[in-house]
Amino acid sequence: MKELLKEIRANCYSLTNEQNGIDINVYLSRELYENYLEDESVRQLYNASLLPGVVSPVIGMPDIHTGYGLPIGGVMATDYEDGVVSAGAVGMDINCGVRLLTTKVPAEELDKKTIADLLKHISRRVPGGVGKSSAQKAFKKVPLDAIAGKGVEYFVKEGFGRAEDLNKIEDRGCIKGADASVISSEALKRADQLGTLGGGNHFIEIGEVSRVFAEDLAARFGLKDGYTYIMIHTGSRGFGHQICTDFSRIMWENSERNRTRAPEKGLACAPIYSQDGQNYLKAMATAANYAFANRQIITHFVREAFVEVLKKSEVDLGLNILYDVAHNIAKKERYNGRWLLVHRKGATRALPGGHEENPQCYMDTGHPAIIPGSMGTGSYVVVGTDDIYETFCSVNHGAGRLMSRKRARKEFTREDLLSQMRGVVSIASNPGTLLDEAPLAYKDIDEVIFTLVDAGITEPVVKLKPLGVFKGEGD
Numbered sequence: 460m461k462e463l464l465k466e467i468r469a470n471c472y473s474l475t476n477e478q479n480g481i482d483i484n485v486y487l488s489r490e491l492y493e494n495y496l497e498d499e500s501v502r503q504l505y506n507a508s509l510l511p512g513v514v515s516p517v518i519g520m521p522d523i524h525t526g527y528g529l530p531i532g533g534v535m536a537t538d539y540e541d542g543v544v545s546a547g548a549v550g551m552d553i554n555c556g557v558r559l560l561t562t563k564v565p566a567e568e569l570d571k572k573t574i575a576d577l578l579k580h581i582s583r584r585v586p587g588g589v590g591k592s593s594a595q596k597a598f599k600k601v602p603l604d605a606i607a608g609k610g611v612e613y614f615v616k617e618g619f620g621r622a623e624d625l626n627k628i629e630d631r632g633c634i635k636g637a638d639a640s641v642i643s644s645e646a647l648k649r650a651d652q653l654g655t656l657g658g659g660n661h662f663i664e665i666g667e668v669s670r671v672f673a674e675d676l677a678a679r680f681g682l683k684d685g686y687t688y689i690m691i692h693t694g695s696r697g698f699g700h701q702i703c704t705d706f707s708r709i710m711w712e713n714s715e716r717n718r719t720r721a722p723e724k725g726l727a728c729a730p731i732y733s734q735d736g737q738n739y740l741k742a743m744a745t746a747a748n749y750a751f752a753n754r755q756i757i758t759h760f761v762r763e764a765f766v767e768v769l770k771k772s773e774v775d776l777g778l779n780i781l782y783d784v785a786h787n788i789a790k791k792e793r794y795n796g797r798w799l800l801v802h803r804k805g806a807t808r809a810l811p812g813g814h815e816e817n818p819q820c821y822m823d824t825g826h827p828a829i830i831p832g833s834m835g836t837g838s839y840v841v842v843g844t845d846d847i848y849e850t851f852c853s854v855n856h857g858a859g860r861l862m863s864r865k866r867a868r869k870e871f872t873r874e875d876l877l878s879q880m881r882g883v884v885s886i887a888s889n890p891g892t893l894l895d896e897a898p899l900a901y902k903d904i905d906e907v908i909f910t911l912v913d914a915g916i917t918e919p920v921v922k923l924k925p926l927g928v929f930k931g932e933g934d
Contacts, residue, residue: 460501464492470914473516474505481508485519486850488910495859495902496523500530506722507535511730512542514799518850520806521910522859522902527551528707528725531805534853539791539798543719543728544736546706546743548802549789553703553743554750555661555694556629556785557807557829557856558758559840561680563777564687564769566667566926573768574665574884574927580764581663582886585757587656587931598653598756603745607637610748611755619759626818627780629808629826632751637744643705646742649697650749654756656693658931660857662831663761664690669837669924676920680781680827682840688923689761689778690838691754692831694787699746706739731800740789747788754783781840782827784808786856792816794851806853809843809917814852827920832858832904835881838923839908846915854917855908858901884927 464472464485472485472492483504487496500523507529508517514536523532528547535548569577605613611632612625625631639647656663671677671684682688695702711727713735714720719728729735762778769776786807789800809828810817817826825842832838836858843852911917 460505461496461498464501470910476505476508478509480515481513482516483508483519484516485523486521486910486914486916487519488521488906488913490906491521491902491910497525499525500532503528503530504533506726507533507548509722510535510537510543510545510726510728511719512538514538514542518853520853520855521907522805522855522857524859526725526804528723528727529802529804532855532859533802533804534806534851535802536794536799536851537731537802539731539800542731542800544731544739544789544800545721545726545728545802546703546710546739547725547727548804549703549743550787550804551700551703552694552696552787553699554747554785555787556692556750556754556783557831558691558754558783559781559827559829560689560691560758560761561682561777561779561781562687562689562765563775566685566687569665569687569926571884575886576768577665577764578663578884578886578927578929580768581761582929584760584764585654585656585663585929587658587661587887587929598651601650601653603639603647603650606748606752607639607745609633611751614752614755619756624755624758624780626820628751628755628783629785632748632755632783634744634747636741637748638741639745641738641741642702642745646698646701646705649701652696652698653749653753654760655696655753656757656929656931657696661693661931662690663757663929664692664831664925665927666690666838666923666925668921670922672919672921676824676842676918679824680840680920681777681779682781682921687926690829690831690923691757691761693750693753693757695746695750696753698749702742702746706735706742709735710739743789747785750785751783782821782829784826784829792851794848799851801851801853803853805856807856808852809841809847809854810852811843811845811847828854828917830855830857830904830908833901835883835925836901836904837925838904840920840923841908841912841917842920844915844918847917850916854911858904858907883925885930887930
C-alpha cells in the first residue's frame with residue numbers, strides 16, 4: 460500500500476480511502492519514506508480509517524512502525540457522539556509516557572563515576588524488569604479507588620513529591636472518569652507494580668542539554684545549555700497491559716452485537732456511549748492515573764538518590780518537573796467546535812500556545828513535548844506551532860524502531876553496543892537485554908524530529924544528550 464501514498468507537500472504523504480473519503484496522512488521526509496516506511500503500517504492506518512465515526516485524517520507520525528491494530532506512531536480521531544473507542548488503538552501500555560526534570564547541576568560536575576553512583580542508587584530504589592513488583596510494601600496493596608479518583612495528588616499528599624509538581628503534569632496527573640470497579644480481577648493482580656520501571660524501552664536517563672534552538676523558550680522552561688536533566692520513561696506496567704488485553708477481547712467478542720466489526724482484531728472497538736465503550740474509558744483512565752502516579756513515585760526516589768549522592772538539598776539541586784506527558788492514550792478534545800476522541804498510540808500531544816487545555820504556566824508558549832531518542836544518541840524538547848491542529852495537536856513520541864528486539868539481539872554484539880553507546884554510562888537489571896535497545900535499532904532522531912519541524916508542525920527548543928541510563932530487562 461505504500462506506493463498509493465502521494466507527496467502532497469513537503470514531508471507529507473497522503474492517500475484517500477475511496478470507500479468513505481477519509482484521508483490518511485503520513486508525515487515523512489523523503490529519506491524516511493523511501494527507506495524505512497513499512498507497507499504494513501500504511502495498511503494498518505488504512506484499516507483504521509474504516510472504523511465507524513472516524514474523522515479525517517488518520518495520521519502517521521515520522522516514527523511510525525507496525526504495531527498491533529493501529530501502528531505505533533498512529534493518531535486516530537473519532538466523533539464523540541457517534542464514533543468508537545478502540546483499546547488496541549491506545550495500546551498495551553496505557554499512558555506510557557515521559558517526564559523530564561530540570562536541575563541546577565552543570566553536567567561538567569558529574570564524572571562517569573558519579574553518574575554510575577546516581578544510577579545505582581536509583582536502581583536500588585526503583586526495580587527494573589518485566590513483571591517486577593514494587594520494592595516498597597506500601598505499594599503492593601495500593602488504594603486503587605484513591606488512584607482512580609485523585610491520581611498523583613493522592614501520593615503528593617502522602618509525601619511523594621511537591622504540591623507544585625501537579626501543575627507540570629498533563630491533566631494534573633488525574634484523568635477524570637476513572638473507575639476501578641470495571642477492571643478484571645486478573646488486571647487487579649498486576650496493580651502491585653507502582654514505583655517500578657519495567658522492561659523494553661523504558662528507562663531512567665541522566666543527561667545534559669547539548670544544544671539550544673529557541674533561547675527564550677529554553678529560558679522559560681528552565682533548560683540551560685550544559686546543565687543536567689533527568690528523563691523518566693515508563694507507564695502503567697502490567698496493570699495497563701492486562702486492561703488492554705481484556706477490553707480488546709471484549710470489544711472483539713461483542714462487535715457483532717455492537718455493529719462495530721473491525722477489519723482486524725487489533726482494532727476491535729465499541730461505540731463510545733455503549734457499555735463496553737464506557738467501561739473501557741473508565742478502566743483506561745484508571746490505568747492512566749496509575750501511570751502518572753508511577754512516574755511521580757519514581758521521581759520521588761530519583762530526587763532522594765540525587766540528594767544522597769551529591770550531598771546537596773533538593774532546593775540547591777532543582778530537580779523540578781518540566782512536564783509529564785502521555786503517548787499512549789485516548790483523550791476527549793475539541794476541534795473546530797466538535798468533540799472528538801483522539802487516540803494517540805506512540806504519539807505525543809503538543810498543545811500550542813493559547814490552547815484552552817494548556818497548564819496555566821504554559822498557556823502562552825504551549826506545553827513542552829518531550830521526545831526521547833535512543834539511549835546512545837539524543838532526545839528533544841519541542842513545542843507545537845499554530846499549524847499543529849492539522850495533526851490533532853500530535854507529534855511523534857520517539858525515533859521509531861528500525862528492527863524488532865529479536866532481530867536486534869541477533870544483529871548486534873556487546874562490542875557493537877559499547878561502540879554505539881559512545882561512552883554513555885549504562886546499567887541494567889540484566890545487561891544482556893540492552894542489545895534490544897541498541898541505538899542502531901532505531902531511526903535517526905534528528906531526521907525524525909526535523910520532519911515535523913520542516914513541515915511547520917513543531918518548533919525545536921533544545922536537544923538533549925544522554926550521559927547515563929538505567930534500563931530494566933525483558934520485552
